[in-house]
Amino acid sequence: QVQLVESGGGLVQAGGSLRLSCAASGRTFTAYAMGWFRQAPGKEREFVAAISWSGSNTYYSNPVKGRFTISRDNAKNTVYLQMNSLKPEDTAVYYCAARRTVLAITTQREYDNWGQGTQVTVSS
DSSP states (O other), rough: OEEEEEEEEEEETTTOOOEEEEEEEESSSGGOOOEEEOOTTTSEEEEEEETTTTTTTTTOTTTTTEEEEEEEEEETTEEEEOOOOOGGGGOOOEEEEEEESSSOOHHHHHHHHOOOEEEEEEEO
């Protein structure tokens, strides 16, 4: 098991940027594939981005492709989500997730470790 703590959320105007961080506990961070998901009010949680244990493979959902970048620093046990050109429809609680596997995973049910989430609000 790994414990995850997200940070970096906040209020930003449309067109602005935010960088989310997810700090993981434990000494086996490199054994985990990581992902970001989000849940907007009244909607189901959805996939945003995923990264493999080495960082060599990344995947994005269509709504964020070209605007968001997922990365990881294994020396710091941290995964990041750089969000640029933010839109009001990006408003949601963003969750970090982890699964002990080498491959990047895009399916929510495959993850078995979740953070508490961080709120991102984009004003128009």
